Every structure is written in structure tokens, then in C-alpha cells.
Amino acid sequence: MSELSRELLREQAGHQSFDRGLGYLDQISGLRIDQGIVRATVSGRRRYRVHVTAEGTFSWYCSCPWAEEGNCCKHVVAVCLVYLYEREHDSGNTPTVPDITAYLHTLDHGQLVELLLEETEESSALTFRLEVLAALAAGELDALHSLFESALHITGPVPFDQAFEYARAVHSAVDVVHVLEESGRTEAAVELYNAVCEFTYEAEEMVEDLDGEVLGALEDLHL
Numbered sequence: 130m131s132e133l134s135r136e137l138l139r140e141q142a143g144h145q146s147f148d149r150g151l152g153y154l155d156q157i158s159g160l161r162i163d164q165g166i167v168r169a170t171v172s173g174r175r176r177y178r179v180h181v182t183a184e185g186t187f188s189w190y191c192s193c194p195w196a197e198e199g200n201c202c203k204h205v206v207a208v209c210l211v212y213l214y215e216r217e218h219d220s221g222n223t224p225t226v227p228d229i230t231a232y233l234h235t236l237d238h239g240q241l242v243e244l245l246l247e248e249t250e251e252s253s254a255l256t257f258r259l260e261v262l263a264a265l266a267a268g269e270l271d272a273l274h275s276l277f278e279s280a281l282h283i284t285g286p287v288p289f290d291q292a293f294e295y296a297r298a299v300h301s302a303v304d305v306v307h308v309l310e311e312s313g314r315t316e317a318a319v320e321l322y323n324a325v326c327e328f329t330y331e332a333e334e335m336v337e338d339l340d341g342e343v344l345g346a347l348e349d350l351h352l
């Protein structure tokens with residue numbers, strides 16, 4: 130295979146993934162380049178890690194399910210397009226982003242807790258995620274039930290700008306059901322699963338799911 134270019138990328142990804150990749154250009158964080166390897170994180174349904182060999186023979190890795198099946202996915206497309214743009218407009222002088230992982234390892238437990246709590250003020254998605262984890266850790270099944278009820282129970286049309294968060298909550302419910310199952314709490318897993326199916330019963334009709342994120346999440350749920 131040859132070196133990375135827009136033409137090669139379109140050929141590898143196909144028109145559909147290529148076009149969908151255009152929608153992820155502003156979802157990329159932590160882009161850095163080291164010895165011809167481009168690394169970045171792309172926020173989609175979840176956060177996906179992408180590596181791309183941008184010099185020499187083009188190859189890619191993304192942690193999403195579509196790429197795991199060997200496909201050149203929209204996340205890879207997005208990272209490559211940003212990289213190509215920067216290479217053309219910045220003469221290879223892409224600013225390197227500080228290494229967040231290494232920095233976080235330098236913080237102590239209390240500092241990490243404070244940092245996360247500060248962020249919960251800004252992010253309802255993070256708050257939801259932590260509340261779910263806290264309820265799960267404490268075995269508070271009623272709390273889990275009401276958290277998912279408030280996030281997922283359809284009471285009216287859900288507009289496009291809330292579809293992404295809705296899909297995330299469905300994924301989170303799937304994860305929790307798995308954790309309950311794996312830790313031997315089968316009855317609780319079944320109960321929560323049935324409740325989530327009920328909450329999401331009308332989701333396909335009521336959520337303005339232009340990107341198919343909710344549909345994908347519901348497919349995961351009904352696997």
C-alpha cells in the first residue's frame with residue numbers, strides 16, 4: 130500500500146466512512162506525531178484511540194468495533210484529514226500536545242478526585258457516568274434503576290442535540306448489565322435489562338438519530 134493521501138484514504142475507507150469522517154474533525158483531541166506515527170483520541174459514541182502510520186506505508190489502528198473488523202473507519206479518516214491539513218499548512222510543524230496520561234500519573238489521589246469533581250460541574254455526561262459507577266460499586270440497585278430511568282425513559286421527542294448523550298446512556302446501561310452478570314448478580318442484571326428495554330421502547334421513533342448512534346446502541350442492547 131502507498132503513502133497517505135486524501136485519494137488513498139477515500140479509497141481505503143469508502144465514500145460513506147470518508148464522508149462521515151468529515152463530521153468528526155472537531156471531535157479529535159490529543160493529536161501528536163512521533164516518528165511518523167500520528168496518535169489521537171476521537172470522541173464518538175465512546176472515546177476511541179487512533180494510531181496512523183502517516184509516513185511510509187499507510188496503516189491504521191482504531192479501537193472502535195468497525196475498525197476491529199478490519200475496516201478503515203470514520204475516526205481514522207478524521208485523524209488523517211486533520212494530519213494532512215496540518216502538514217500542508219504548517220510545513221510539518223504540528224504543535225505537539227502535552228502528554229495528559231503522564232501528567233495525570235504525577236497527581237495524587239486527592240488531586241485527581243478534586244479535578245474530576247470540578248469537571249462534573251461542567252459535564253452532565255461525566256456526572257451521570259460517575260453516579261452510575263458509584264451506585265454500582267455500592268450495589269444500590271434502586272439508584273441504578275432511577276438513574277437509567279431519568280436518562281432513558283422516553284416521555285417525548287428527543288432532539289438531535291441530545292441523541293448522542295442518549296446513545297451514551299444506552300451503552301452505559303449495557304456495560305452495567307454486563308458487570309452485574311459477570312459478578313453473579315444475575316437477577317439484578319435481568320431486572321435492569323428489562324427496565325432499560327422498557328425505557329428505550331420508543332427510542333427508535335422518538336429520538337432524532339441522524340447519525341445512527343442510538344440505533345447502534347440499541348443493537349448492542351439487544352445482542
Ligand SMILES: [Zn+2]
Nearest residue numbers: 191193202204
Ligand atoms: Zn474507529
